[in-house]
Amino acid sequence: MTPLLFSLLLPLAAGLLAFLTRRVRLIGGLLAVACGVVGLLLTTGLPAAQTASLPLDLSVEMSAVSRLFLLAVWFILALFGLLELAQPGRSFVLPAVLGATGLAGAALVVQPLSLAVLALQLAALLMVFPALQGPARRPWGSLGYLSTTILAGAGAQLGLWLAEFYVLNPEPDTARTVAMLFAVVAALTLALAPLHSWLPRLADAAPYQVTAWAGMVGQLAVIAVFLRLLAAYDWLLTVTPLIYVFILGGLLSMTLAGGLALAASTPRYWFAYAMVYSVGLAAVGLGLFTLQGVEGAALAFLSRIVAIIVAAAGFRAVPQLSIAWDDLRSLASHRLPAAIALACAGSIFAGIPPFAGFPATWLVYRAAYTAAPQLALLMAPGTALLGLSVVRLLTTLFQPPLDAEASPPPRRQPPPPPLSRRLTLYIVLLVALAVGLGLFPQTALTPISAALATLRVLP
Amino acid sequence: MDTLLTPNNLFIAIVGTTAILAIAAEWRVSLLALLAQYLVAATLLGRFVTPQVAAIKVFVGALVCVILYLGARSAEQHSGSEGFVTDAARRSLVWSPTLSDLLLRALAVAVVGVGVLGTGIGQAGFEGPTATLAPAAWLAIVGILLLVLGRATFAVGLGLLTFQTGFEVFHSPINSSPLMLGALAAVHVLLALGVAYGLGQEGEEE
Numbered sequence: 001m002t003p004l005l006f007s008l009l010l011p012l013a014a015g016l017l018a019f020l021t022r023r024v025r026l027i028g029g030l031l032a033v034a035c036g037v038v039g040l041l042l043t044t045g046l047p048a049a050q051t052a053s054l055p056l057d058l059s060v061e062m063s064a065v066s067r068l069f070l071l072a073v074w075f076i077l078a079l080f081g082l083l084e085l086a087q088p089g090r091s092f093v094l095p096a097v098l099g100a101t102g103l104a105g106a107a108l109v110v111q112p113l114s115l116a117v118l119a120l121q122l123a124a125l126l127m128v129f130p131a132l133q134g135p136a137r138r139p140w141g142s143l144g145y146l147s148t149t150i151l152a153g154a155g156a157q158l159g160l161w162l163a164e165f166y167v168l169n170p171e172p173d174t175a176r177t178v179a180m181l182f183a184v185v186a187a188l189t190l191a192l193a194p195l196h197s198w199l200p201r202l203a204d205a206a207p208y209q210v211t212a213w214a215g216m217v218g219q220l221a222v223i224a225v226f227l228r229l230l231a232a233y234d235w236l237l238t239v240t241p242l243i244y245v246f247i248l249g250g251l252l253s254m255t256l257a258g259g260l261a262l263a264a265s266t267p268r269y270w271f272a273y274a275m276v277y278s279v280g281l282a283a284v285g286l287g288l289f290t291l292q293g294v295e296g297a298a299l300a301f302l303s304r305i306v307a308i309i310v311a312a313a314g315f316r317a318v319p320q321l322s323i324a325w326d327d328l329r330s331l332a333s334h335r336l337p338a339a340i341a342l343a344c345a346g347s348i349f350a351g352i353p354p355f356a357g358f359p360a361t362w363l364v365y366r367a368a369y370t371a372a373p374q375l376a377l378l379m380a381p382g383t384a385l386l387g388l389s390v391v392r393l394l395t396t397l398f399q400p401p402l403d404a405e406a407s408p409p410p411r412r413q414p415p416p417p418p419l420s421r422r423l424t425l426y427i428v429l430l431v432a433l434a435v436g437l438g439l440f441p442q443t444a445l446t447p448i449s450a451a452l453a454t455l456r457v458l459p
Numbered sequence: 460m461d462t463l464l465t466p467n468n469l470f471i472a473i474v475g476t477t478a479i480l481a482i483a484a485e486w487r488v489s490l491l492a493l494l495a496q497y498l499v500a501a502t503l504l505g506r507f508v509t510p511q512v513a514a515i516k517v518f519v520g521a522l523v524c525v526i527l528y529l530g531a532r533s534a535e536q537h538s539g540s541e542g543f544v545t546d547a548a549r550r551s552l553v554w555s556p557t558l559s560d561l562l563l564r565a566l567a568v569a570v571v572g573v574g575v576l577g578t579g580i581g582q583a584g585f586e587g588p589t590a591t592l593a594p595a596a597w598l599a600i601v602g603i604l605l606l607v608l609g610r611a612t613f614a615v616g617l618g619l620l621t622f623q624t625g626f627e628v629f630h631s632p633i634n635s636s637p638l639m640l641g642a643l644a645a646v647h648v649l650l651a652l653g654v655a656y657g658l659g660q661e662g663e664e665e
Contacts, residue, residue: 056638118642125649132657143615150619154626
């Protein structure tokens with residue numbers, strides 16, 4: 001168990017060091033890559049399931065599923081570090097990402113669950129500081145994230161207390177209240193419609209890395225804690241209709257976010273709504289609660305992680321900080337890697353082959369069709385709307401530049417600095433990963449299926 | 460002292476401090492009311508939970524108020540520059556006071572009060588094991604009310620801190636393990652730091 005504890009404590013210590021040396025951002029980037037790689041190596045070497053007691057009534061309990069989640073968290077941390085090495089961001093980004101990722105990793109394995117929830121809440125609170133360093137200097141979006149974190153944390157603790165109370169005194173009303181609380185907390189933290197509004201506001205106000213962290217590590221840890229919760233209180237699946245809330249929320253998120261992405265006034269909003277759509281797709285797969293559905297949900301979430309990090313890299317490569325649609329016009333003509341990254345992210349979100357989103361979308365659709373053909377039909381409008389929004393993005397990115405004589409460029413604007421080679425290389429690697437996952441989904445599905453097979457609550 | 464610090468009196472004190480938070484427009488007055496709220500909540504926890512929990516509450520409350528004071532004061536005194544977050548705290552105000560706004564805020568607190576006391580929470584009474592239930596519910600509900608009414612960073616922060624205090628008053632009798640208390644105190648301090656940081660920060664080179 002010592003390697004696991006070491007891998008969990010390492011990012012926290014590295015976060016402190018990165019904070020102290022935040023003016024030298026190279027150190028933070030190197031620390032994040034090192035922590036991610038060390039975490040991956042140590043977690044890979046650990047047995048699939050183990051428990052250990054610690055002082056102060058604390059224990060660590062790792063299952064095959066939480067091990068898989070941990071591996072994903074360390075992988076994301078390494079990708080984050082590489083992104084910051086390729087294109088350094090604001091000074092608080094890396095210290096907060098390191099500390100928050102360490103806390104989110106702890107939330108996956110720590111017992112009791114109330115402490116896991118608190119660890120996740122502390123992680124999200126750490127990310128508020130870089131969120132407030134956003135280019136727009138508008139604190140309102142970041143304060144929405146802060147409020148969501150506080151309200152969701154309290155709701156989850158109240159739900160856990162009531163769940164324990166139900167075990168002692170099984171009353172149907174208590175079970176329904178617990179399910180309602182967990183459904184609201186899950187919808188709020190996963191940004192499922194209609195409780196999604198904090199995510200577009202955060203995306204509008206905060207640096208891309210913060211939105212990316214919230215969508216990748218934050219929401220991944222929320223799903224992991226939720227699965228642990230279902231394993232601990234499996235009566236939630238039989239006594240209450242909790243799991244159907246995911247299907248409803250997922251469907252609503254897909255349709256609403258697809259439409260809003262098509263009408264998005266800025267690329268930042270498009271990014272946020274695409275994230276809401278993709279979490280909706282994963283929620284439908286999770287809500288089906290069949291092996292095929294949960295596998296699809298897991299692959300959808302994995303491809304979503306790749307899409308988010310590719311999009312963050314693409315947006316970082318655009319010279320303007322507050323990007324408007326006009327800033328993306330003809331981007332391919334002068335910043336081809338950035339245009340390819342954004343096009344790749346959009347294609348993953350929309351499930352366009354040969355990118356990673358396609359097998360995930362296919363699996364969730366197949367599971368939905370097997371469960372109820374009407375469900376697959378209900379999912380289709382959202383997918384079509386998001387697909388149209390991606391067509392809009394692609395036409396904006398790849399449209400030919402206007403004739404220079406007909407429309408001379410404004411002379412006062414200095415030419416944008418050239419794209420760094422490191423960022424170009426980073427984007428190429430990520431696009432290769434996205435295509436690789438799309439063409440060979442079995443590489444990711446095999447370990448996912450093996451871990452899910454140990455989940456005893458799954459039929 | 461015991462006759463003065465009855466659960467009824469402590470509840471009335473909590474109602475008083477939250478009412479001041481809801482209607483005070485000057486941030487210094489709001490901060491004093493917040494400090495008083497922490498002290499009353501700590502007294503309540505000291506009487507009905509454990510003195511250790513009360514001591515942590517006093518310490519955290521004092522720290523939060525110092526953080527917010529320093530943040531609001533530096534924001535107020537800032538000469539202003541490009542990229543500096545401006546909101547009402549810079550003008551010494553939590554919200555822009557008009558008579559109609561003041562009356563509506565007072566009415567909102569009164570309606571919430573009637574709502575809390577008229578439900579099962581109020582009927583549970585203020586004695587015995589449920590003594591902390593009504594104050595906790597009051598704090599949490601008024602906290603959400605302040606959050607909804609808040610139009611500036613400082614006001615939103617006051618609402619969130621009040622809500623979190625209410626949650627802690629409710630949760631501490633259930634689980635007062637050192638780890639939980641420490642983590643909840645860390646949440647409280649990080650929240651205050653986030654609000655203080657949100658009041659304004661200098662521009663930074665990318």
